Amino acid sequence: MPTTTVALALAAAVLGLLAIAMGFVLGWASRKFHVAADPRVELLQAALPGANCGGCGYVGCSEYAGALAEGDTTVGLCAPGGGDCAQKLADILGVEVTESCPYRAVVHCSAHRDQRLQRADYDGERTCVSANLVAGVQGCTYGCLGFGDCAQACKYGAIEIVGGLSTINYEKCVGCGACSRVCPRNIITLVPFKAERMMVVACSNADAAADVRAVCEVGCIGCKACARVAPELVTMGGALPQINYDLYNPEESEALESVLEKCPRKRYLFVGRPTAEDLAAVADEELPEAVTADFKTTVDDTEWRG
Amino acid sequence: METLTALILIFIGAALINNFVLHYFVGICPFLGVSRRVDTAFGMGCAVTFVISISTLLNWTFTHFILRPGAPLPAWVWQSLGGSAQTQIDLSVLSYIIYIFVIASSVQFVEMYVRRFFPPLYKSFGVFLPLITTNCAILFASLEVLKHMQDSTELWGLPQALALALGGGIGFTLAIALMAGIREELDLCDVPRALRGAGIALIVAGIMAMAFMGFTGVEKGVETALGSLLR
Amino acid sequence: MTQPTPGKGGYIGQAWLVILLALLYGGGLAGVENALSGKIKANKRAETYSVIPDLVPGSDPDKTDEIMVRGENAKEGLVYRTRRTDGSHVGWVLPAAGQGFADRIELLIGLDSGVTTVRGMYVLNQRETPGLGDYITRADFQDLFRDKPADRPLAVVKTDPAADNEIRALSGATISSESVAAIVNRALANFREPLRALAVERSPGNARPDEAVE
Amino acid sequence: MSTEGTTNVPEEGPTALERFINGVLPENPIYRQLLGMCPTLAVTNAMKPAVTMAAATAFVLICSNIMVSLLRRLLKPHLRILVFTLTIATFVTIADRFLAAYVYEMSKQLGPYVPLIIVNCLIISRAEICASKQGLGVAISDGVGMSLGFGLGLATIATVREVLGSGTWFGLHVMPASWPNWGIMALPPGAFITLGLLLAVAEWATEKRASTALWRTVRMLWSWRH
Amino acid sequence: MRGVHPPERKDLAERAPIEVLPTPAEVRIALLQHLGAPCEAVHKPRTDVALGDVVGEAKGFVSAPVHASISGTTGRMSVATLPNGRHVAVVPIRAAEEQPLSDRALFDDVLGGEWPTAGLEQCEPEQIVDAVREAGLVGLGGAAFPTHVKLTRNEDRPIRTLLINGCECEPYLTADYALMMEAPKPIVAGALLAQRAAGASEVIICTEDNKREAAESLRQAAEGTGIEVRVLKTKYPQGGEKQLTVAVLGREVPTGGLPLDIGAVVLNVGTAAATARAVMRGKPLTHRVLTVSGAGIRQAKNLLVPVGASYRDVVDCCGGLIPEAARFVAGGPMMGFTIGSLDVPVTKGASGLTVLTQAEVRKAEETTCVRCGRCVDVCPLNLVPTKIAMASKANDMELAQRHHITACMECGCCAYVCPASIPLVQLIRLGKVRLPKG
Amino acid sequence: MAEGKAEKPDAAATAESKQEAPAVRVAPSPHISKTALTTRWMMSDVLVGLAPVVAMAVVLFRWYAVVQIGLCVLTCLVAETLFCWMRRRPTSIDDGSAVVTGAILGLSLPWSAPWHIAVIGSVVAIGLGKAVFGGLGYNIFNPAMVGRAFVMLSFARELGASAYVTDRSQLDVVTQATPLTIAKKVAADLAAGAITVGDAQVQMESTRQLWPLFLGNVNGSLGETSALAVLIGGLYLCLRRSASWEIPAGVILSGLVLAGAADRLGLTAFTALHHVVSGSLLFGAFFIATDPVTSPLTARGKFLFGLGVGVLLVLLRVFSGYPEGVMFAVLLMNATTPLLNRWTIPRPVGGPAPQPEKA
Numbered sequence A: 001m002p003t004t005t006v007a008l009a010l011a012a013a014v015l016g017l018l019a020i021a022m023g024f025v026l027g028w029a030s031r032k033f034h035v036a037a038d039p040r041v042e043l044l045q046a047a048l049p050g051a052n053c054g055g056c057g058y059v060g061c062s063e064y065a066g067a068l069a070e071g072d073t074t075v076g077l078c079a080p081g082g083g084d085c086a087q088k089l090a091d092i093l094g095v096e097v098t099e100s101c102p103y104r105a106v107v108h109c110s111a112h113r114d115q116r117l118q119r120a121d122y123d124g125e126r127t128c129v130s131a132n133l134v135a136g137v138q139g140c141t142y143g144c145l146g147f148g149d150c151a152q153a154c155k156y157g158a159i160e161i162v163g164g165l166s167t168i169n170y171e172k173c174v175g176c177g178a179c180s181r182v183c184p185r186n187i188i189t190l191v192p193f194k195a196e197r198m199m200v201v202a203c204s205n206a207d208a209a210a211d212v213r214a215v216c217e218v219g220c221i222g223c224k225a226c227a228r229v230a231p232e233l234v235t236m237g238g239a240l241p242q243i244n245y246d247l248y249n250p251e252e253s254e255a256l257e258s259v260l261e262k263c264p265r266k267r268y269l270f271v272g273r274p275t276a277e278d279l280a281a282v283a284d285e286e287l288p289e290a291v292t293a294d295f296k297t298t299v300d301d302t303e304w305r306g
Numbered sequence B: 001m002e003t004l005t006a007l008i009l010i011f012i013g014a015a016l017i018n019n020f021v022l023h024y025f026v027g028i029c030p031f032l033g034v035s036r037r038v039d040t041a042f043g044m045g046c047a048v049t050f051v052i053s054i055s056t057l058l059n060w061t062f063t064h065f066i067l068r069p070g071a072p073l074p075a076w077v078w079q080s081l082g083g084s085a086q087t088q089i090d091l092s093v094l095s096y097i098i099y100i101f102v103i104a105s106s107v108q109f110v111e112m113y114v115r116r117f118f119p120p121l122y123k124s125f126g127v128f129l130p131l132i133t134t135n136c137a138i139l140f141a142s143l144e145v146l147k148h149m150q151d152s153t154e155l156w157g158l159p160q161a162l163a164l165a166l167g168g169g170i171g172f173t174l175a176i177a178l179m180a181g182i183r184e185e186l187d188l189c190d191v192p193r194a195l196r197g198a199g200i201a202l203i204v205a206g207i208m209a210m211a212f213m214g215f216t217g218v219e220k221g222v223e224t225a226l227g228s229l230l231r
Numbered sequence C: 001m002t003q004p005t006p007g008k009g010g011y012i013g014q015a016w017l018v019i020l021l022a023l024l025y026g027g028g029l030a031g032v033e034n035a036l037s038g039k040i041k042a043n044k045r046a047e048t049y050s051v052i053p054d055l056v057p058g059s060d061p062d063k064t065d066e067i068m069v070r071g072e073n074a075k076e077g078l079v080y081r082t083r084r085t086d087g088s089h090v091g092w093v094l095p096a097a098g099q100g101f102a103d104r105i106e107l108l109i110g111l112d113s114g115v116t117t118v119r120g121m122y123v124l125n126q127r128e129t130p131g132l133g134d135y136i137t138r139a140d141f142q143d144l145f146r147d148k149p150a151d152r153p154l155a156v157v158k159t160d161p162a163a164d165n166e167i168r169a170l171s172g173a174t175i176s177s178e179s180v181a182a183i184v185n186r187a188l189a190n191f192r193e194p195l196r197a198l199a200v201e202r203s204p205g206n207a208r209p210d211e212a213v214e
Numbered sequence D: 001m002s003t004e005g006t007t008n009v010p011e012e013g014p015t016a017l018e019r020f021i022n023g024v025l026p027e028n029p030i031y032r033q034l035l036g037m038c039p040t041l042a043v044t045n046a047m048k049p050a051v052t053m054a055a056a057t058a059f060v061l062i063c064s065n066i067m068v069s070l071l072r073r074l075l076k077p078h079l080r081i082l083v084f085t086l087t088i089a090t091f092v093t094i095a096d097r098f099l100a101a102y103v104y105e106m107s108k109q110l111g112p113y114v115p116l117i118i119v120n121c122l123i124i125s126r127a128e129i130c131a132s133k134q135g136l137g138v139a140i141s142d143g144v145g146m147s148l149g150f151g152l153g154l155a156t157i158a159t160v161r162e163v164l165g166s167g168t169w170f171g172l173h174v175m176p177a178s179w180p181n182w183g184i185m186a187l188p189p190g191a192f193i194t195l196g197l198l199l200a201v202a203e204w205a206t207e208k209r210a211s212t213a214l215w216r217t218v219r220m221l222w223s224w225r226h
Numbered sequence E: 001m002r003g004v005h006p007p008e009r010k011d012l013a014e015r016a017p018i019e020v021l022p023t024p025a026e027v028r029i030a031l032l033q034h035l036g037a038p039c040e041a042v043h044k045p046r047t048d049v050a051l052g053d054v055v056g057e058a059k060g061f062v063s064a065p066v067h068a069s070i071s072g073t074t075g076r077m078s079v080a081t082l083p084n085g086r087h088v089a090v091v092p093i094r095a096a097e098e099q100p101l102s103d104r105a106l107f108d109d110v111l112g113g114e115w116p117t118a119g120l121e122q123c124e125p126e127q128i129v130d131a132v133r134e135a136g137l138v139g140l141g142g143a144a145f146p147t148h149v150k151l152t153r154n155e156d157r158p159i160r161t162l163l164i165n166g167c168e169c170e171p172y173l174t175a176d177y178a179l180m181m182e183a184p185k186p187i188v189a190g191a192l193l194a195q196r197a198a199g200a201s202e203v204i205i206c207t208e209d210n211k212r213e214a215a216e217s218l219r220q221a222a223e224g225t226g227i228e229v230r231v232l233k234t235k236y237p238q239g240g241e242k243q244l245t246v247a248v249l250g251r252e253v254p255t256g257g258l259p260l261d262i263g264a265v266v267l268n269v270g271t272a273a274a275t276a277r278a279v280m281r282g283k284p285l286t287h288r289v290l291t292v293s294g295a296g297i298r299q300a301k302n303l304l305v306p307v308g309a310s311y312r313d314v315v316d317c318c319g320g321l322i323p324e325a326a327r328f329v330a331g332g333p334m335m336g337f338t339i340g341s342l343d344v345p346v347t348k349g350a351s352g353l354t355v356l357t358q359a360e361v362r363k364a365e366e367t368t369c370v371r372c373g374r375c376v377d378v379c380p381l382n383l384v385p386t387k388i389a390m391a392s393k394a395n396d397m398e399l400a401q402r403h404h405i406t407a408c409m410e411c412g413c414c415a416y417v418c419p420a421s422i423p424l425v426q427l428i429r430l431g432k433v434r435l436p437k438g
Numbered sequence F: 001m002a003e004g005k006a007e008k009p010d011a012a013a014t015a016e017s018k019q020e021a022p023a024v025r026v027a028p029s030p031h032i033s034k035t036a037l038t039t040r041w042m043m044s045d046v047l048v049g050l051a052p053v054v055a056m057a058v059v060l061f062r063w064y065a066v067v068q069i070g071l072c073v074l075t076c077l078v079a080e081t082l083f084c085w086m087r088r089r090p091t092s093i094d095d096g097s098a099v100v101t102g103a104i105l106g107l108s109l110p111w112s113a114p115w116h117i118a119v120i121g122s123v124v125a126i127g128l129g130k131a132v133f134g135g136l137g138y139n140i141f142n143p144a145m146v147g148r149a150f151v152m153l154s155f156a157r158e159l160g161a162s163a164y165v166t167d168r169s170q171l172d173v174v175t176q177a178t179p180l181t182i183a184k185k186v187a188a189d190l191a192a193g194a195i196t197v198g199d200a201q202v203q204m205e206s207t208r209q210l211w212p213l214f215l216g217n218v219n220g221s222l223g224e225t226s227a228l229a230v231l232i233g234g235l236y237l238c239l240r241r242s243a244s245w246e247i248p249a250g251v252i253l254s255g256l257v258l259a260g261a262a263d264r265l266g267l268t269a270f271t272a273l274h275h276v277v278s279g280s281l282l283f284g285a286f287f288i289a290t291d292p293v294t295s296p297l298t299a300r301g302k303f304l305f306g307l308g309v310g311v312l313l314v315l316l317r318v319f320s321g322y323p324e325g326v327m328f329a330v331l332l333m334n335a336t337t338p339l340l341n342r343w344t345i346p347r348p349v350g351g352p353a354p355q356p357e358k359a
Helices: A002-032 A039-047 A061-070 A082-093 A149-153 A178-182 A209-215 A225-229 A253-262 A276-283 B002-017 B028-033 B038-067 B072-080 B092-117 B119-124 B126-133 B136-150 B158-186 B198-213 B218-230 C016-049 C133-137 C139-143 C174-201 D016-024 D037-042 D047-074 D077-102 D104-113 D115-119 D121-131 D136-166 D188-207 D213-225 E103-110 E125-134 E147-151 E175-182 E184-198 E212-221 E241-249 E269-281 E311-317 E374-378 E385-393 E397-402 E413-417 E424-434 F011-020 F039-086 F097-107 F115-127 F143-154 F179-192 F197-208 F210-215 F227-239 F246-264 F272-277 F281-288 F299-319 F326-343
Strands: A103-107 A159-162 A165-168 A188-192 A198-201 A234-237 A240-243 A268-271 C060-070 C076-083 C089-099 C104-112 C117-125 C155-157 C166-168 E018-020 E026-030 E054-057 E072-074 E078-081 E087-095 E161-166 E202-208 E228-232 E264-268 E287-293 E301-306 E325-330 E352-357
Touching: A002 B072, A002 B092, A002 C016, A039 A061, A039 A082, A061 A082, A103 A165, A103 A198, A149 A159, A149 A178, A178 A188, A198 A240, A198 A253, A209 E078, A225 A234, A225 A253, A253 A268, B002 B158, B002 B218, B028 B158, B028 B198, B028 D037, B038 B072, B038 B092, B038 B126, B038 B136, B038 B158, B092 B119, B092 B136, B092 C016, B092 D077, B092 D115, B136 B158, B136 D104, B136 D115, B158 B198, B158 F326, B198 D188, B198 F143, B198 F326, B218 C089, B218 F179, B218 F299, C016 D077, C016 D104, C060 C174, C076 C174, C089 C174, C104 C174, C117 C139, C117 C174, C133 C139, C133 C174, C155 C174, D016 D136, D037 D104, D037 D115, D037 D136, D037 D188, D047 D077, D047 D104, D047 D115, D047 D121, D047 D136, D077 D104, D077 D115, D077 D121, D104 D115, D121 D136, D136 D188, E018 E103, E018 E175, E026 E078, E054 E087, E103 E301, E125 E147, E125 E184, E125 E269, E147 E184, E147 E264, E161 E175, E161 E184, E161 E241, E161 E269, E175 E184, E175 E212, E175 E269, E175 E287, E184 E202, E184 E212, E184 E264, E184 E269, E202 E212, E202 E241, E212 E228, E228 E241, E241 E264, E264 E269, E269 E287, E287 E311, E301 E311, E311 E352, E374 E385, E374 E413, E385 E397, E385 E413, E385 E424, E397 E424, E413 E424, F039 F097, F039 F115, F039 F227, F039 F281, F097 F115, F097 F143, F097 F281, F115 F143, F143 F326, F179 F197, F179 F299, F210 F227, F210 F272, F227 F281, F246 F272, F246 F281, F246 F299, F272 F281, F281 F299, F281 F326, F299 F326
Parallel strands: C155 C166, E018 E301, E161 E202, E161 E264, E202 E228, E287 E352
Antiparallel strands: A103 A188, A159 A165, A198 A268, A234 A240, C060 C076, C076 C089, C089 C104, C104 C117, E026 E087, E072 E087, E078 E087, E287 E301, E325 E352
């Protein structure tokens, strides 16, 4: 059957020729049109599956690789690639776990609803960020508003509003910082948990004693007693003490005890109890950028309105 | 005149009535994946239209000269080897491989070319090119053309093939742009959690497909109307 | 596709695997095609040939031959000439296609040898509305075309047919019914005269089946 | 090019059984990964074409997985997609011809969707993720698992569409004779809407998964690797 | 131009003559009462200060000093939350037994007496601006923009027109109306001084056609000065700077710009009167007229109030609250701010206190937007409020900016008409806070 | 309807603070509102506007109309309750939108549609048309038209042109096909050369008079027969501002122009005026296209939307396989609404805000 033979040969030849031609043309083109790029992009791209499925939200693997190299996004968006792929990407980017202790969110307010004075009923959009735009929802302009923006933002269900106060469940908190980013009053910070229980200042009110007393039954009155007892551990930022966590040593319990004892308003609290399991769970995860304490009341950022 | 009517009909058919996405379900992946923002979706649509035209052109050429039964190139080879003129060499079994090869390499070539010489264009449009390789709309257009090149009752030439490609590309752009507009709107909506993402997008696509079903029969209407107008 | 890096060696040298595979696959595919093409062609043929006895009663599918005929619109079309088992010419099967309600409809028309009567109609491909337009594939609809005159256009009516060239439309699917009638009408208009000429020219007995017909 | 994902990487990754289980439910190609949407929507108006399509896809997927797994040590990173495509297209052509030869009716009905298996993301992503990195056995079981998952997905959609749209299942009447067929289910909008709603159901079921016995079983199997 | 017609309710306090608030026991002078940099306190606690002494010094060009509004002794610095939400430092002054001016004399000192309209040529423009700055003058219409900044001449952008704004389009408020009725002279005199300072070629006093009597009183006072008094259609927000320039001059203030950009300066009538007092009598801005109105107050009044007096003193002077009083609004009901307690000091920019009852504030429950477009129809700035609000809520700032969120002046027309009771203004404000800084 | 509120964590907080009931209430401005204006009020306005249309339907189609509309409204209410329950949300049937959807759906069906069509159409309208998007205010497509299209495509036989003429009826009005069906058939026959111009005129005789079309003494869907009733109700809505006049204006304008052009070219057997008063053009223009949720926000956008609906519906009437195109035209334009909103952002007074520099 000569037809068969020829057809066979022709088919093979056509495909082979095409392959050669393509290889040649593309090889020539890639040299000719070469654009110098971040070498990591190519590595990243090689590590990605190349399915170009668009599932990561980027148009194709190469754009995702580009975004990764620029640091615009996180590894682990590639659904077809899965965890292995994410690990590889992380290796290429040199994303490492440098911190030895996990961060956990801390709410720097401890006044429950009935401990706050000058409260008013609020008719408006029931979110903290909106309520923060209305004066007089409560007397304290620093304290937790209790509408639960943080609870909404928490993907791990670790925040609950208890008695109008945002309360963190440290069994669930992984320290992603989502809550601290949405809090309009900036009273949630990430604290390095060197022990299962950490001492924190549970108030953010930076006003003078009389003003604090006028708005809160429990707020810190800036008496500086703590700073006198432990001058290294506690520094005063205006009328508000701040714990220096670099020097914080959970083993030196006397120092901590003395601070705790001295505080007339009992605004030093021990919070948290991350379990060993929790620690292990986040040990290999990329830690988010720490949010540093910024106790300015955010209403100062808003435009002056007459 | 009849050819012109046929071209118009093929174009309208591919763009509206048998819209690639909403009727033939080809190009669903980018339709769902790249329809979150109107600008991006529009860029994708333009890129698809461009690539679909190029690759249909190339594939038509390959089919016409090599792949179809009785194509000149294998016939010439056959005859120069001493075969008889009666026997046809049919290489159409290679169609699929060659099509996907041609699509992949032309996309890559265009991508490299644009990236090197028109960086701004690459930013806005070239980034979509790799994604298009796995877009079934491109291959589908070539396959449709192939079908009509094998079909004896209605043989297609290059103009018909290009009308289909262009219509398909524009229909895809239309669908994805509408979808993107709606999805931007959906971002502000209170969609039930289980439906968020692909679920609601598919349902919107379903309703859009229902709306496009309204065009059913337009081909016939236009054909009749053009017929009576030209008479 | 990933971005190829400019090769250190020859680019083609790197691609030896691809080329090898291309050759292998190409050969393999040709082999498959060789093995199966006969069967596929037979399938395609059978699709038409199996209905030929139904379309032109009395014809033997095995005795049918395919000829190319130039229609009135100067386009060539394929026509099946059907014969009885004894070889005598009994009629024609004319493939036709046209726009239906939703998409193209492809059908076969059975004609007697003198092209005076439609002997049958069969819908090959259609994508009409499910549950409505697709009733045109039902036998009772296709039977409506049986023994209708082929010398003048068929008309679709919604009432019971009064004249012999009238066909009662499917309830709710008037457009599909009309489309089918229109396709039949146009095909007949195109090929009525050329087929009649052929029939006269090669009246039963002196026709040679494999002769090329212009 | 680096050594990432190519020749000298020691073989690691999920075992054959895990790959198999993954494919069927936890990483179901249709409901979890949304891969291969085009045939999922196009050929599910009835069970028969859906099953045929699933079989064709399974054939291509398993064959390409085998082929890629055998060739995995020869793959150059920048040419691997080319090889995948070539392989897939070849097997698709073979599947297409076989269908045309032996189930001609189905082949006609499926039309261009058989060749479109070439661009089904599922196959290329399996080649990339599993077959090009793991041995033959794993690749085959992955292919089988994924194919089953894909077939399951197609079958669920086709069931809904065929039962509502024609009152039949595999062509057998399952609905009472008075059932008014929902014509839309056989049309494109029906495909989109059915898949959209089924995705929601799948999503909802996964949310509630902890309480379902089925899921507990799957999880138990899953935990064998630890 | 578009807007709304809320019920005016001006009849409550319209006929009430301006009364003088009895000197309160303590005033609390906020160190930030204007748009710009806060002041710095100049006295230690327990210092005796006299009426008009500087209490806080201005820092920077866009700033205004604050003055003691009563004679007395300063106390320890404290904080207060102003109605706009600003948490500011305040200087308390405990009133001395003896006050220099009796109530009647105080009224005459602030608004009464003679206000010459002739012979103002001797005042140099710089002199006027300096006097205005030292007097701590800010816009009394609400925005509290330091007045001297507005009046300072700028070679690049000459001022052609001076608009004196007496529209007072907010419901309930009648402070400006009372001022125009009772003291048109200082307004006219101040307008002429401001005209000299700014170098404007024309002065137009604008008011609405529901205040025709006030317009008449001003016309008489302005006889022979070349000042035009124009009566505009009553509509909310006719008194907005942008609306006013369009209505009077037919020109639009560019978005994000000032009236200065089209050669105009807009001063409130109260500011004009205070300008006259500052220049002609050398007295700082220590008192202002405040409307106390609303169904929740026993007796609606127009009061002359020392800056820093608490709203509680003001309410007490008006006979106190009725038990149903539920909401205290500093300002009018459309743009005013609620205060959580009455212990908030009156600032220079405060224009009134509206006390609404429980029945008036019970709003219909919020439902979802049905995109009826009524907010679009009434928006005086031609915006699409619902889109901006929804974008802000969803934190889609790109969308919000595409809809020109920064152009919104928060007049409240959209939320007023919204059938779904969506707090549109609040959401838009939220969006402005969420806008990327810089 | 406190959607999205109930699950907020401060629900308990509010309840608790209610007990103490502090006298002071704080809130964002403005502090007064047009209390008469609520969503429910707008919906009841639409129902008032629909009243003449419903009345006309009852007069013409008797109890068929009562049953059809009643069934749709009832099913819509049940479906609304069901879907709210599925989402664990308080029921939202009291906002009246489900009644409006049901009424419009009922009015857009032929009198002869069997009960399952009304039921399926209503459930789909509320479910796929509204609930999946999150309920009233979020839907992209007109719910009634989604339901109508769904049953139209599902049960083409029961809703096609021939469904309007059956021998089951004892009604005078339904002896003839709908005017549009006749016109479509005649135009198609004429274009195909199957009939002569004279034949066409004879066949069009029955629908040549404008008055019956205007008054409504012709066959059709329940709500579309009487142009007069639709105009009365529609103008009421426009005057009350519950519907924007820009949309019907756009529809009628472009409908007139395009239908006139089609008439000139001989593509249709109707004049422009016939096109406007026949079929559901007016009903669609005043009651369907004006659905605020699914139409653009700005006046310019609304007018463009109306123009689009008019253009599409005449094109569909002339070219497509269906005699009527309102439903598809509205759905297609609904899909473009987000883009129209995007392109018709009005210029603010004072010009666009200076854009901050892009990083």
